[in-house]
Amino acid sequence: MPRRPDIRKVLVIGSGPITIGQAAEFDYSGSQACRALSEEGVEVVLVNSNPATIMTDPEVADRIYIEPLTPEFVARVLEAERPQGLLPTLGGQTGLNLAAALDRMGVLAALGVEVLGTPLSAIHKGEDRELFRAEMQRIGQPVPESIVASTPEEAVDFSLSLGDAEVVIRPAFTLGGTGGGLARGREAVWEAAERGIRTSPIGQVLVERSVAGWKEIEYEILRDADDNCIAVCNMENVDPMGVHTGDSIVVAPSLTLSDREHQMLRRAAFEIVRALGVEGGCNVQFALDPNSERYYVIEVNPRLSRSSALASKATGYPIARVAAKIALGYRLWEIQNSITRGTACFEPALDYVVVKIPRWPFDKFGEADRRIGTQMKSTGEVMAIGRTFTEALLKAARSVESTNRGLWHPALARMDEEALWERVRTPCDERLWAVAELLRRGAGPEELAAASGIDPFFIWELERLVRMERRVERDRSTQTLWMAKRMGLGDAEIARLQHRPEEEVRAQREEAGIVPVYKLVDTCAGEFPAATPYYYSTYEEEDEAEEDPRPCAVVLGSGPIRIGQGIEFDYSTVHAVRSLREAGVRAVVVNNNPETVSTDFDTSDRLYFEPLTVEDVLHVVRKERPVGVLVQFGGQTALNLAVPLARAGVPILGTSVESLDISEDRRKFYLLLDQLGIPHPDGGMAHSVEEAKQLVRRLGLPVVVRPSYVLGGRGMRIVYEAEEVEELVAAALAVDPARPVLVDAYLRGQELEVDAIGDGVNLLLPGIMEHVEAAGVHSGDSISIFPAPNVLPEVAERVVEILQELNRALRVQGFLNVQFVVHDYRVYVLEANLRASRTVPFISKVLGAPLVQIATRVMLGSSLTDLGYPGVYRFPAPRRVGVKVPVFSSEKLMGAEVALGPEMRSTGEVMGIDRNLPAALYKGIVAAGWTVPPSGAALLSVARRARRGVVPIARRLQALGIPLLATPGTAATLQSAGVPCRPLLYPEALEAIRRGEVGVLINVPTAGHDPRRWGFRLRRAAVEHRIPCLTTLETAQLYGEVLAALREEVLLAPQPMTGPAPLA
Amino acid sequence: MEARGDLCARREKTRAFSLHPEVYSDTLQCMNMQPGWLALEDGLVVRGISIGAEGISGGEVVFTTGMTGYPEVLTDPSYAGQIVVMSFPMMGTYGVSPQWAESRRPFLRGFVVREASPYTSHWAGRLTLSEYLRGQGIVAIAEVDTRRIVRHLRTHGLRRGVIAAGEWDPDELVARARSLPDLAEEDLVVEVLPEEPILLPGPGARIAVLDCGIKMGIARELAARGCEVIVLPGLVEVEEILALHPHGLVVGNGPGDPRRLDAVAQRLRTLFGRLPIFGVCLGHQILARAAGAKTFKLPFGHRGSNHPVLEHATGRVRITTQNHSYAVDEGSLVGTGFVVTHRNLHDGTVEGIRHQHLPVWSVQFHPEARPGPRDSRDLFDRFLEDVVQRAGVR
């Protein structure tokens, strides 16, 4: 059955901001699917609130709406565009929920819009846990005993009826297992059920017999309307049932399943997708008894998912592309496998092993609970490919860029055994490293397997690695080196074990001819010739990456998605690749993140799926002999490689390594600013508590404290008390006396940010961004307005002047991101980043300007004058204003601080864009998930220093008819200012949130990070109840303004984006 | 764009990389391992470590791409005469157990893997891969670049080769590979033939299964459907078959060139129309030859668990297990009364045929799976429908 001719225009729903449980994978799947649709001549209309996505580029879709993903806005887009079809399965849970809502509202029927691919009925059956169970029972697929509970009591009764067995509690209709958990015993069950019922939008939880400890196995299935089914891939979770698949270390294909078990589950998966009526992709999760062939079906995701993205990258099979073609009516066997040019109707055969390791955000949330369970906590992941499990595992371990060094973790190495065992028994982010550490100390593999529930196979493999470490420690011979490399050990790890510099290991290795070869990911294990440029390294004989004489440049990607380094950097990487290709230069990408567009098989001319370390990048450079390496797009990960790569003789394109080094070293940078006469916050280094005291005396309070060592997530802080400074400094120096603590004067004032492009002489100025929150809130967590509405002309002039001076002094060739604070009418520089920043996609989209393309050309040697931007070139102001609003995932991280501060905490962002500022602000905050107007009263509870400021805000809210509640101190201030409010004691305030009386919390903390304080508990309660939690006065004021504007009926119509002008 | 680091100029050395032989042999010594070799007639020699029996063995070198199911591969008699290269690199991870055996013992001549797991982690796994191979006297090697061998065979076609454990002169190994007989000249079926008939009792239809090296999975599938299954040595006379009064006949898989079994084909021809007949793999080729069609050798065969096969009647595709070097020549079916029912979506070769009027049909792939997808087990039901229609027995 060829494609349906009646489908000419299709609406694709994106997944919105990056949050825990919903990351960049949907940009990858979505943009791949959009291209597949366009290929068929379909007009693609795209709606997404996330500007940092490739799918919202004009190259990907025909009409783009960056609008809030709410049923109201999407309905208006549908009305305006009148597509024949809607494809909801590309936008994760958000896409599905929206489609379901539009259907319920009758919008789809009224407008004659058909849901393409998997029908909504199938989606319902897959998503609604009760319907799903019934369906499974009908077709005879085993599911664990369970009930649906709407009250905690029902849950307790059920667990008692199972003989007080452990149960797992999972709320209906949430992502990433939000609000779920394992519990045993009356009290624990009650508590978990209560929490789950609260987080579920329909107030229900599924209470289920726990099969924690069983193998967790996933299948990625594709099915067409003729009922042809294929299993693209299966994946085995190294962490057994009980740890969310998103938080598990995963291998593909399964390694401990017999063929019988594998075929049994594959077959069951087929029966399930058949029964549901899926037409497209579907993920099926099973629990398999490690001691028999018994299994249970755990859940299905009848859509593209994080797992399907991983499976795509693991196999080379473009699942999203094929799913999109199926949605258009094609049969599987009519679709071409773009890799082998054969049919897409086959199952990939792998001849390598893939390992995925999640990346958790605990470096930013020291106070958060590091245990992992049925609720996902990781923000991103890395994938590695090797010919064996050990090789792939070690490559993945050196890709995660956490505090680990390969399989070795300095903090765990210092820990006592009991603490390590605790980390093995109770799953946490450090479990893999704890197991390795215990093996090093002689613990028995069987014992570790029993304590962790991890299959002994994987523990034995770790033990082999530990044995190899021992051998490497005592023997520097070439033979040992060869064996170690073949098992996957990195040069850095070998160097650490042998107490010598990495360079020396590298030299010895090269001398002996021990260098990797590259093999192709070809979907067919070498059975057919393949036309794909997707490679991984291994230590074997045959190298398949053929020499290509055309000149090339290597673009370094940004690795796993983490707080502070998100999808924005993949956006820039992909655009850099495009502009290289346009300039006739072969683009070679090195990256290790399976969720991204940059690692799609047809994004670049060559993709090396490799760790982003000096060693691995050097190998690629040796192989490709590029004109140079581009380090400005892959965030800090790429930038950090510049110096060591340059030292190894690799040409770095763009701004010189010397300048990069100055910008990265605060001391050198301040020195440069002093030379140029550019003001910066006064500050200094504290090598002792005494020095800290002196600094505080000199600078005055508050100060910004930056321990160079991140202490349990406590990085940079603004400190208001001298004693606290001393404590922080003492604690930091206790960890590492050699590393001084930076103490700067805190400059309160308006924060501005610019992403300019320089060529050392000319300067291209897209405009100035203004933060809503004053300096002190990290630029990534501030609401940012572009172009800046409230900047005085003199300030703007000074900003440009400073930029130009930095451009000249640093001989910038490429991006120049600078953050400023305007304090007492003086412009200070906070920092400069000589790389593409987080905001590049945001301003590119508002301006409709190809900033990355321009910067790439500059890095390749063009001057801005050549490109048509001579002198200090200012882009004409856009006709619309954009507002970037951060989105947090704090509700998924139990115990994590919610208040804004100088340490970035948001996982993603959305953009509101409109002709006038209030409308853009409204769209921005709605897209970020704030309820506007609030669903209840405003609860005010602010620190003493903010009390005066809160009065006008309260007054405005009151004028808008919003009832005010306030905690005692704040209430007193309000009442004495004549603003009526209901005073509440803290416990009462907490109760009011729990009861749903509060619609917005305004809480400016006195001190953060302390879970025992009432303010902290109020903030947690607010995010857990999904009500806006505003922690600065500026944010609160903006909220009030938007509410007021809403009263005045601002026009809130969706508007399509305009594309960028082609590059001159 | 001219700037090239001097590092890039130094690349020549690494391009010509192949591991220093001394490093390699030293490494083996470190590991207390015997070297192991695979040498092809065209001169390709790879060295790894021995993980199986001592000695040397020769045969046709083939590769299979299935990622699970090595115990089933090891015991599939169709691999008689062959040295099997596994394209999936990690083998033995779940051990070996009699419950996964497809025949009484392995008949293959050698086994080549990238990494052999030194332990087994599975409730049913009894032996490690290496223990099993040693116990069964199979020469096997590990730690070689199996993907390179696969690509070599794919490009140049299947090759004769020898596999050896211990110290050998590579040139001698190549010479030995060259002196091996062509697989097509070997009577492999004789090697794998059972001595005695086997009876799997059941209340239903009596099905005779002709065993030229079958996987027991075929018999088990029938038995699971209630049939009384009698597995007969493949070279039995027609009279012996008929004497059992079977309600249907299945001609199973087996090794080698179907041309060497034309005697069997001639016998089967006399049964067309007298019994419902179902052929699998080699059985399919024999039936085609019985009908007067021709078979030919594919460049490197189909081996694995992921081959898509289109069924013409329904337009549906099934993912199948395959293990064959020979295929039925489509043109030669003209005038035989047989039509093509199934086709391989990769190379368009014939995957199934059926007689236009008589209940005689066959498939090239393995509906019994083991290893591989169970998508085609319905074919046994279809065959039994033929039996019911014809004989009225269930």
Ligand SMILES: Nc1ncnc2c1ncn2[C@@H]1O[C@H](COP(=O)(O)OP(=O)(O)O)[C@@H](O)[C@H]1O
């Ligand atoms: N019955 C159970 N017993 C033990 N663990 C379970 C059970 N059901 C689910 N889990 C664990 O919880 C995780 C999340 O559950 P899942 O149903 O997949 O929800 P989500 O929609 O969040 O992916 C699973 O990956 C699994 O590890």
Ligand SMILES: Nc1ncnc2c1ncn2[C@@H]1O[C@H](COP(=O)(O)OP(=O)(O)O)[C@@H](O)[C@H]1O
């Ligand atoms: N001296 C200071 N005065 C006021 N705010 C500051 C000061 N230093 C840093 N900040 C705030 O902290 C945030 C993060 O600091 P920054 O130096 O930009 O670190 P990062 O490298 O994490 O971006 C800034 O966005 C700004 O809001």
Ligand SMILES: [Mg+2]
């Ligand atoms: Mg799940």
Ligand SMILES: [Mg+2]
């Ligand atoms: Mg900053």
